[in-house]
Amino acid sequence: xxxGHDDVAVRAAALESLLVEKxxxxxxxxxxxxxxxENDVGPQNGARVVARAWVDDAYRERLRANGAAAIxxxxxxxxxxxxxxxxxxxxxxxxxxxxTLCSCYPWPVLGLPPSWYKSSxxxxxxxxxxxAVLSEFGLTLDPGVEVRVWDSTAEVRYLVVPMRPxxxxxxxxxxxxxxxxxxxxxxxxxxxxxxxxxx
Amino acid sequence: xxxxxxxxxxxxxxxxxxxxxxxxVRTFAMxxxxxxxxxxxxxxxxxxxxxxxxxxxxxxxxERWLWSTEERLxxxxxxxxxEVDAWVERLLAGEPVAQRLDPGxxxxxxxxxxxxxxxxxxxxCRFSIGDRVRVRRWRxxxxxxxxxxxxxxxxxxxxxxxxxxxxxxxxxxxxxxxxYSVSFGSEDLFGPSDEGRWTVLLDLFETYLEPT
Numbered sequence: 488x489x490x491g492h493d494d495v496a497v498r499a500a501a502l503e504s505l506l507v508e509k510x511x512x513x514x515x516x517x518x519x520x521x522x523x524x525e526n527d528v529g530p531q532n533g534a535r536v537v538a539r540a541w542v543d544d545a546y547r548e549r550l551r552a553n554g555a556a557a558i559x560x561x562x563x564x565x566x567x568x569x570x571x572x573x574x575x576x577x578x579x580x581x582x583x584x585x586x587t588l589c590s591c592y593p594w595p596v597l598g599l600p601p602s603w604y605k606s607s608x609x610x611x612x613x614x615x616x617x618x619a620v621l622s623e624f625g626l627t628l629d630p631g632v633e634v635r636v637w638d639s640t641a642e643v644r645y646l647v648v649p650m651r652p653x654x655x656x657x658x659x660x661x662x663x664x665x666x667x668x669x670x671x672x673x674x675x676x677x678x679x680x681x682x683x684x685x686x
Numbered sequence: 687x688x689x690x691x692x693x694x695x696x697x698x699x700x701x702x703x704x705x706x707x708x709x710x711v712r713t714f715a716m717x718x719x720x721x722x723x724x725x726x727x728x729x730x731x732x733x734x735x736x737x738x739x740x741x742x743x744x745x746x747x748x749e750r751w752l753w754s755t756e757e758r759l760x761x762x763x764x765x766x767x768x769e770v771d772a773w774v775e776r777l778l779a780g781e782p783v784a785q786r787l788d789p790g791x792x793x794x795x796x797x798x799x800x801x802x803x804x805x806x807x808x809x810x811c812r813f814s815i816g817d818r819v820r821v822r823r824w825r826x827x828x829x830x831x832x833x834x835x836x837x838x839x840x841x842x843x844x845x846x847x848x849x850x851x852x853x854x855x856x857x858x859x860x861x862x863x864x865x866y867s868v869s870f871g872s873e874d875l876f877g878p879s880d881e882g883r884w885t886v887l888l889d890l891f892e893t894y895l896e897p898t
Binding site for chain 1: 687688689690691693694695696697698700701702703704705707708709710711712713714715716718719720723725731734743746747748749752755756759764765769770771773774776777778783784785786787788789791792793794795796799800801802803804805831832833835847848850853865867869875876879881882884885886887888889890891
């Protein structure tokens with residue numbers, strides 16, 4: 488008994504009405520959670536973590552040792568970020584993240600996952616043909632680069648630290664954060680070149 | 687779904703957004719609040735896997751979340767069968783969505799989301815970093831965090847991530863045991879490929895593994 492698209496929207500509103508009527512859930516509690524993920528929790532947080540790692544070697548070491556604790560230094564943490572492992576891209580290694588079993592994703596640093604991350608196509612294919620999938624995102628890696636695909640099968644969540652773009656020595660940490668895209672922290676992209684800030 | 691064929695392109699129009707419509711993110715919020723407030727029974731993740739397989743594959747992402755949220759509330763007895771249907775009829779008859787404010791709950795739920803509970807350290811690990819291991823072949827009934835595409839395959843332990851309850855019992859109420867990062871060569875999982883070789887790494891519970 489699959490529902491049509493509009494039927495599902497009505498059913499969601501019906502469940503909300505029922506929970507509100509029963510006094511179990513309030514309208515403003517739902518609004519608060521929506522607001523949190525629409526405004527406060529998103530890839531802008533992960534970008535701050537990456538930019539700090541680019542400019543501060545001691546911070547990068549703390550990220551390697553205990554990802555969640557180092558991320559908490561910047562004020563980020565919570566659901567789906569309890570145990571964080573960072574994986575660092577280098578000239579010889581490119582990392583990419585997936586959850587083939589469901590949609591595990593590091594919410595505190597990246598927010599809610601985009602539709603493609605949750606799609607059957609991504610979940611099925613990126614472990615079995617990663618270069619083909621990356622090419623759909625416009626990312627073609629040198630044949631000598633080792634691709635590492637991290638399947639988030641337990642309670643560890645991953646954050647890719649992309650390589651710092653060339654020619655960014657003079658940029659501030661804030662300016663560097665603007666180069667760090669969501670996709671570069673999942674591994675389906677790379678950081679923007681210097682000069683494309685805020686794109 | 688790792689390794690399945692036939693799903694087509696990953697990058698399709700509209701794929702870059704987390705959701706398209708407000709009901710989707712409100713469903714996400716309701717699911718989260720049900721957990722925080724303790725008004726549901728069971729976890730959304732394993733319950734979503736109880737959907738009839740054809741329904742699961744046809745349903746949109748947040749339709750699955752809506753289904754699991756209803757199920758959790760029903761199993762706890764917080765709502766009764768037919769009550770959501772009754773509200774569907776009321777909305778279709780023109781009644782507005784019910785509203786009620788509770789600033790205390792809003793504050794409580796929002797702050798609960800920021801709480802973290804890292805994995806506890808592993809003790810008494812059967813395997814060490816560098817060990818070659820094989821993923822047990824089995825056909826587990828119910829929830830598991832061991833994907834089919836690695837079963838029977840050999841890999842190498844790269845790290846001990848910590849210890850956690852085995853998800854397969856309960857679910858998520860099994861004994862606390864070590865969780866390992868295990869790396870696999872692509873040829874050991876999928877055979878030769880035009881793409882050459884790559885590495886796939888999974889976090890696997892000790893129960894899933896056996897020595898080679």
